[in-house]
Amino acid sequence: MYLQGKNLLLNKLSSLDCKNTDKIEELIDKRYSFLLRESSERFLVPLFESRDFKAEFCDFSGDTVVIGRPEEVNNENRERLYNSLKSLMPWRKGPFSVFGIEIDAEWRSFRKWNRFKPHLPDLKGKVICDIGCNNGYYMFKTAYHKPDFVLGIDPTVQYYSQFSLLNSMAGITNLNFQLLGVEHIHLFEGIFDVVFLMGILYHHPNPIDILKKVKSSLKKDGYIVVESQGIEGDLPIALFPEKRYAKVPGTYFVPTPSCLVNFLKRAGFKDVKLICYHKMSSEEQRSTDWMVYQSYKDFVNEENTLTVEGYPAPIRIYAIAKK
Ligand SMILES: C[S@@+](CC[C@H](N)C(=O)[O-])C[C@H]1O[C@@H](n2cnc3c(N)ncnc32)[C@H](O)[C@@H]1O
Structure with a gap:
């Protein structure tokens, strides 16, 4: 499956005259070793055990991503699939409905999508990357x-x-997943019409470098769609936590809305548009039967004004800009 995906991607990159197809192939081959680690086995077994399920019906138009109707499988097979899906927990993003099995993930991800939706460029016929x-x-x-x-x-x-x-x-052949990171995105020089960079920027010590790399992966006039954790405030400043922010150790610059706009401008983007920002809440991110560990309410005080470390509680910021 991994190698089939690799070939599909390499063919697409060749058709787009990608300069670094060989380097990307080498990287993908290296990352294949991730699947061979002993710790990966528990994630690959359910994939193998449920490979016979094929959905006749899919619907991606609503808040819940629907793959297969309940009547397409019998109860015995549904239970088998349920066990496979459960063994892949925790499910962070969703919701999904899979042959009638409702995966209530930690994040109600449609909220993020719906905030961007009226502002997105036309995605039809476009070459797109979703980073992270x-x-x-x-x-x-x-x-x-x-x-x-x-x-x-x-x-x-x-x-x-x-x-x-x-x-x-679901069998959607033009969706392709590779075990690569944002640090590899510049290899896809001039390839994408649209790049989504959501929930990534504050996890990196050099956000401007990341944005510049994303910019180089875009075609002329391509779009970056950015969503970031942030803090409230009018000044263009970023919080830089000593160790953790909202219990997350890998958090570096947490910008105000105008700071994120400046990040984008200083990285060389044009037509930078701040879409919106909102206070983070347990309505959006919470523990469920499919993600049983701590979640947002455990990361902030009761009033949702401060993180457990005493920093200002997070907001989420949405922006779109052009190369
Ligand atoms: C906060 S989540 C955001 C997920 C999604 N983009 C969203 O906005 O809901 C961060 C994601 O980045 C992934 N990630 C970790 N290291 C990464 C890297 N070096 N490059 C790209 N993604 C990475 C994690 O596995 C995780 O899925």
Whole structure:
């Protein structure tokens, strides 16, 4: 499956005259070793055990990504699939409905999508990348708009497995997941019409470098769609936590809305548009039966004004800009 995906991507890149196809192939081959680690086995077994499920019906138009109707499988097979899906927990992004099995993920990801939706460029026929695509929730949402090709990159084997199981049932051939990271995005020089960079920027110590790399992966006049954790405030400043922010160790610059706009401008983007920002809440991110660990309410005080470390509680910021 992984190698089949690799060949599809390499063919697409050759057709787009990608300069670095060989380097990308080499990287993908190296990342294949992630799947061979002993720790990956538990994520690959469910994929193998449920490879026979094929959905006749899919619907990506609504808040829930629907793959297969309940009547397409009998109860015994549904239970088998349920066990496979459960063994791939935790599910962070969603919701999904899979042959009638409702995956209530930690994040109500449609909220993010719906905030961007009226502002997105036309996605039809476009070559798109979703950086840090997790289980592919937004790749399926994008597929509804009939893109030419959607590459999702995320180095996490668990999410690769969740996506691969979902798409082995959905059978959407122009969705492609690779175990690559944002640090590789510049290799796709001039390839994408649209790049989604959501929930990524504050996890990197050099956000401007990341934005410049994303810019180089865009075609002329291509779009970056950015969503970031942030803090409230009118000044263009970023919080830089000593160790953790909202319990997350890998958090670096947490910008105000105008700071994120300046990040984009200083990285060389034009037509920078701040779409909106909102206070983060447990309505959006919470523990469920499919993600049983701590979630947003455990990361902030009761009033949702401060993180557990005493920093200002997070907001989420949305912006779109052009190369
Ligand atoms: C906060 S989540 C955001 C997921 C999704 N983009 C969203 O907005 O809902 C961060 C994601 O980045 C992935 N990730 C971790 N390291 C990465 C890297 N070096 N490059 C790209 N993605 C990475 C994680 O596996 C995770 O799926």
